[in-house]
Amino acid sequence: MIEARELTKRYGQKTAVNSLSFTVEPGHVTGFLGPNGAGKSTTLRMMLGLHRPTSGSVTINGRPYTDRTRGMRDVGALLDAHHVHGGRTARAHLASLAVSNRLPRRRVDDVLEEVGLADAGNRRIGGYSLGMKQRLGIATALLGNPPVLLFDEPLNGLDPEGVKWVRGLFQRLATEGRTVFVSSHLMSEMENTADSLVVVGRGRLIAAESLKEFAARGTQRSVTVRTPKAAALHPLLSDAGATVETHPDDALTVRGMSAPHIGDIAFRHMIPVHELTNNNASLESAFMELTADSVEYAAGEAR
Numbered sequence: 139m140i141e142a143r144e145l146t147k148r149y150g151q152k153t154a155v156n157s158l159s160f161t162v163e164p165g166h167v168t169g170f171l172g173p174n175g176a177g178k179s180t181t182l183r184m185m186l187g188l189h190r191p192t193s194g195s196v197t198i199n200g201r202p203y204t205d206r207t208r209g210m211r212d213v214g215a216l217l218d219a220h221h222v223h224g225g226r227t228a229r230a231h232l233a234s235l236a237v238s239n240r241l242p243r244r245r246v247d248d249v250l251e252e253v254g255l256a257d258a259g260n261r262r263i264g265g266y267s268l269g270m271k272q273r274l275g276i277a278t279a280l281l282g283n284p285p286v287l288l289f290d291e292p293l294n295g296l297d298p299e300g301v302k303w304v305r306g307l308f309q310r311l312a313t314e315g316r317t318v319f320v321s322s323h324l325m326s327e328m329e330n331t332a333d334s335l336v337v338v339g340r341g342r343l344i345a346a347e348s349l350k351e352f353a354a355r356g357t358q359r360s361v362t363v364r365t366p367k368a369a370a371l372h373p374l375l376s377d378a379g380a381t382v383e384t385h386p387d388d389a390l391t392v393r394g395m396s397a398p399h400i401g402d403i404a405f406r407h408m409i410p411v412h413e414l415t416n417n418n419a420s421l422e423s424a425f426m427e428l429t430a431d432s433v434e435y436a437a438g439e440a441r
């Protein structure tokens with residue numbers, strides 16, 4: 139389990155991480171989500187002891203990372219897929235890590251196989267695509283077979299097949315009982331990857347809950363109505379108190395009124411309705427709404 143308590147990091151006047159408290163449980167893929175500059179990388183670096191918190195703490199299974207002696211056997215991480223020596227082969231890169239961390243050499247072949255780089259293992263990393271570098275970064279994180287895994291933007295640069303593979307891998311690692319913490323600035327990436335979320339905006343915690351609970355926070359529910367008489371229906375709905383937006387393809391987006399109520403009004407005025415669809419609050423809209431609030435809130439503060 140990962141536990142952040144009042145975790146804060148300031149760089150001079152800039153507060154990159156602001157009193158963050160959350161826990162990340164084993165057995166789940168937890169998404170760490172926030173717009174660019176929200177403080178995700180800084181938080182991950184503090185988890186790994188690469189940055190010292192200004193105040194507060196973050197522990198992994200009860201201890202700060204810097205107290206740990208088992209290194210890659212305890213925690214595996216992918217921070218920056220580019221941060222590898224391009225002149226080496228992937229196999230040599232992993233082998234040197236295995237030696238310095240006293241890991242069995244066979245782990246190198248195991249993880250190359252696991253990430254689909256077995257055939258490319260003897261090629262120089264400099265010639266790798268971004269997607270291949272991400273796979274190598276994931277292989278590096280897995281090398282020590284650790285119970286806790288941290289990934290910073292691991293889906294970046296992967297093609298759709300690669301994204302599907304990573305999702306399957308993360309789910310499997312979680313099913314094995316590991317703690318899997320994955321950052322992204324895109325809700326669309328997390329939607330089918332994570333089952334829990336820690337959402338941050340401008341260094342502050344916005345939410346720490348399941349994906350389902352997070353989606354329910356979105357308030358922007360709407361109904362799509364398609365009718366050849368959109369121009370006639372629009373004022374009828376507005377007069378009844380709805381907020382209506384017109385689209386060029388005979389469609390209206392209606393807020394503040396239920397689908398049955400809209401249907402009844404149309405029926406009373408003999409207006410044919412070809413479509414009446416509830417648009418439930420999506421994760422994306424919940425994310426946009428909640429992070430927009432955090433930006434406004436933070437913009438008013440001295441930072």
Ligand SMILES: Nc1ncnc2c1ncn2[C@@H]1O[C@H](COP(=O)(O)OP(=O)(O)OP(=O)(O)O)[C@@H](O)[C@H]1O
Pocket residue numbers: 149152153154172173174175176177178179180181323
């Ligand atoms: N070494 C540093 N010195 C000064 N400011 C920093 C430093 N590192 C990060 N910051 C600032 O702290 C804030 C948080 O940055 P961080 O990289 O942690 O965000 P992020 O959520 O990972 O963003 P992204 O999705 O863009 O990677 C940003 O405003 C960034 O400019």
